[in-house]
Structures are given as C-alpha cells and as structure tokens.
C-alpha cells in the first residue's frame with residue numbers, strides 16, 4: 001500500500017471516529033488564557049497522521065477534488081459527523097488584535113457574516129494561518145475584493161478578503177506565517193480590514209472558536225467540529241431583548257423563536273432560559 005493511500009485511509013478513519021470516543025471536555029473548545037498556560041488537551045494520535053499529509057493535495061481525505069473555481073461548494077462531498085481540526089503549527093494571519101466585526105447574524109443587514117473582521121492598515125502583511133496550498137487567488141469587485149482561499153491538511157480552508165495585493169498564485173504551496181497578501185480595502189468594504197473566514201467543506205466556523213486575536217493566540221489545540229450544532233442556552237437578564245440576545249449569540253430572532261416555540265412579541269421573564277442554538 002502506498003504511503004499516501006495509507007495516510008488517506010487513516011485520516012478517513014480519524015474523521016469518522018464517533019464523538020462518543022472522546023471525553024465531554026474535548027468537545028468543548030473553551031476560550032481561555034494564552035496557549036502556553038493552557039491545560040494539556042488530549043490530542044489523539046491520529047492528528048499527527050492528519051498533519052503529515054502531502055501539501056500537494058491537502059486534506060484529500062475530506063475534499064472530493066481540487067479546483068480553482070468554486071468558492072464554498074463541493075460537489076459529491078460527504079461531511080463527516082465529526083472532524084477534529086488540529087491547530088498544530090498555526091500562525092495568526094495578522095498582528096492586529098482589534099476585531100471590528102464579529103461572525104454571525106447581522107440584524108442591521110438581515111444576513112449572516114461568515115467571517116471575522118480584523119482591523120488592518122493598507123499594506124499590512126497578511127500571513128498564511130497554516131501550511132497549505134492556495135486554491136483561489138482572485139479579484140471580486142462587489143464582494144471579497146482581492147481575496148485568497150487556502151486549503152490546509154487539517155481540513156480547514158481559510159479565506160482572506162479585501163486585500164490591497166495578493167502575493168501568491170493559485171496552486172502555490174505556502175507555509176504557516178508566509179506573507180500571502182497585503183491588508184486593504186478592496187471589494188465591498190468600508191475601511192481597511194481583513195475579512196477572515198475558517199471553513200470545513202464550505203461550512204463556516206466562527207474564527208473566534210479557533211483564534212483569539214485580542215490575545216494573539218489560539219483558543220484550543222484541537223477544535224472539534226460537529227455536523228449537528230451543540231445546543232446553546234441563554235438565561236434572560238433584566239433589560240434583555242430578543243434582538244439583543246440574538247445578536248449576542250450570533251443567531252437570529254426567527255431562529256430563537258423557532259427553537260423555543262415563542263413569537264417575537266413574547267414577553268421575556270428575567271431568569272427564563274432560552275435555547276439560542
């Protein structure tokens with residue numbers, strides 16, 4: 001059996017591992033102090049297998065093909081129930097610690113924001129978050145502006161938008177920390193910033209579940225992505241409104257109403273528990 005094939009099969013086993021095989025603690029990426037002071041996280045042996053994959057064909061165990069065309073759709077892809085994403089060898093894409101817009105639902109615009117906006121100046125160096133291969137390097141006037149999508153062996157694809165310049169080409173192999181672009185204000189953007197997305201097979205993950213920009217570190221050594229979202233609850237406090245709760249929890253009023261069988265005009269009680277996701 002070839003080495004690549006062996007890695008492929010072992011990686012496939014890894015992503016199909018049932019969640020029950022991990023402890024409850026491992027399922028909870030907890031926001032915590034900088035990495036060096038974190039409690040050791042159980043890192044299963046197969047993670048080292050996953051990261052050993054050839055950079056020419058990163059995360060081939062997850063993605064059905066390699067193309068420079070489609071942004072976030074993957075024909076014929078099967079999303080596993082659980083994907084363990086190793087943060088091994090990460091680099092924050094910018095030195096900036098200032099978040100200007102969060103991930104999730106934006107009540108003002110009535111749509112979701114699939115990434116995180118981090119303040120950068122025009123010309124600031126933007127770096128690859130992990131080793132990987134550049135899948136898309138393009139310009140989109142009405143959207144991302146100059147943007148890049150990089151696929152990584154850990155299963156993630158990262159997106160870097162509104163750049164003033166792209167420094168890498170499609171199919172280039174990059175290493176974590178390599179300069180890949182310069183900060184800018186291109187595309188649909190008001191004020192220079194980096195729009196940063198983290199996705200698995202096109203499914204957006206809140207970058208703040210992985211990276212802690214204000215403290216310039218990571219949130220967890222291994223992030224456990226589960227297809228079925230965890231249930232999230234919120235206890236109503238004095239002065240809360242449904243729209244306020246929705247925005248704070250990156251969801252919509254409609255979603256909260258659906259999950260709790262209430263209407264948007266329902267009067268909330270202090271201390272009441274609402275499911276928000």
Ligand SMILES: [Zn+2]
Pocket residue numbers: 101113115116117194195196
């Ligand atoms: Zn954005």
